[in-house]
Amino acid sequence: MEIRIEAHVAHVAVSAADVLESYIRSGPVTLGLATGSTPVPTYRELIRRHREEGLSFARSRAFLLDEYVGLARSHPESYYSVIRSEFVSHVDLADTAVQSPAGQATDPEQEAARYEAAIRSAGGVDIQVLGIGSNGHIGFNEPGEHLDSRTHVGLLAEQTRTDNARFFESIDDVPRRCITQGLGTIREARHLLLIATGAAKAEALAAALHGPITSDCPASVLQLHENVTVIADKAAASRLQRADCGAA
Numbered sequence: 001m002e003i004r005i006e007a008h009v010a011h012v013a014v015s016a017a018d019v020l021e022s023y024i025r026s027g028p029v030t031l032g033l034a035t036g037s038t039p040v041p042t043y044r045e046l047i048r049r050h051r052e053e054g055l056s057f058a059r060s061r062a063f064l065l066d067e068y069v070g071l072a073r074s075h076p077e078s079y080y081s082v083i084r085s086e087f088v089s090h091v092d093l094a095d096t097a098v099q100s101p102a103g104q105a106t107d108p109e110q111e112a113a114r115y116e117a118a119i120r121s122a123g124g125v126d127i128q129v130l131g132i133g134s135n136g137h138i139g140f141n142e143p144g145e146h147l148d149s150r151t152h153v154g155l156l157a158e159q160t161r162t163d164n165a166r167f168f169e170s171i172d173d174v175p176r177r178c179i180t181q182g183l184g185t186i187r188e189a190r191h192l193l194l195i196a197t198g199a200a201k202a203e204a205l206a207a208a209l210h211g212p213i214t215s216d217c218p219a220s221v222l223q224l225h226e227n228v229t230v231i232a233d234k235a236a237a238s239r240l241q242r243a244d245c246g247a248a
C-alpha cells in the first residue's frame with residue numbers, strides 16, 4: 001500500500017489526478033468513479049487537464065460505485081446526475097460510456113444483480129476511486145457489511161444520512177436505501193485509489209489502514225488488496241501512524 005500525505009486539498013487533487021491520468025493516457029481504460037464531495041477537486045483537476053493539456057477520455061469508460069434507491073435520474077442529487085454535473089459533462093467521456101445502478105428500478109435487487117454482471121462483462125474496473133465515510137464506509141457499504149459482498153441493495157446508516165443531509169433540503173429527504181457495489185466487487189478492481197480529506201475522516205482512515213480487518217470498518221478491506229494508493233491531506237492523516245506521516 002502506498003500512502004501519500006499532502007499539505008493541502010489542492011495537492012491531494014493533483015496527486016490523485018496524476019494517478020488517474022497515467023491510466024487514462026495508457027489506452028482503453030475502465031474507471032471506477034466515486035461521488036460525494038471528496039473527489040470533486042480531483043475531477044476539477046482532470047477537467048483542467050482536459051481543457052488545457054488535451055487529456056482525452058475518449059478511450060475511457062466508467063462505472064459508478066453506488067446510487068440512492070428512489071431518486072429519479074433527473075434529481076440533482078442522484079449520483080447519475082452528480083457525476084455528470086461535476087465531471088462527465090465537462091470532458092470528452094461519452095455519456096453512454098458511464099454506467100450506474102438505476103435507483104428507480106422497479107426491482108432494485110434485480111438491478112443490483114444486473115449491475116454486478118455489467119461490471120464483470122466489461123472486464124472489471126482498472127482503477128477505482130474511493131472516498132471514505134466518517135463511519136468507515138466505502139461505496140455505501142456500511143459497518144456490518146460482509147467483506148465479500150457483491151453489488152446489493154443496502155440501508156444507509158443514520159450517520160451517513162446525517163453526513164449527506166447537507167446535499168438535501170432536510171434529512172427527511174435523504175433516501176434510506178441504496179444500490180452499492182459490494183466490498184467483494186470493489187476489491188476486484190485492479191487498483192484502488194482512496195482519497196481522504198478533512199479532520200472528520202481522520203478516525204475512519206486510521207481504523208481503515210491500521211485497525212483490524214473487520215466489517216465494523218468496511219474500508220479496512222483495503223488491507224487485503226495488493227495495489228492500493230491512499231492520498232490524504234494532513235487533517236485526514238492526523239491519526240495515522242508516525243511512519244506513514246514521515247513517508248510523505
Ligand SMILES: O=P(O)(O)OC[C@H]1O[C@](O)(CO)[C@@H](O)[C@@H]1O
Nearest residue numbers: 035036037038131132133139140
Ligand atoms: O466524500 P464525502 O462526501 O465525504 O462522502 C464519503 C463517501 O460517501 C459516499 O458519499 C457514499 O458513496 C461516497 O460517494 C463518498 O466517497
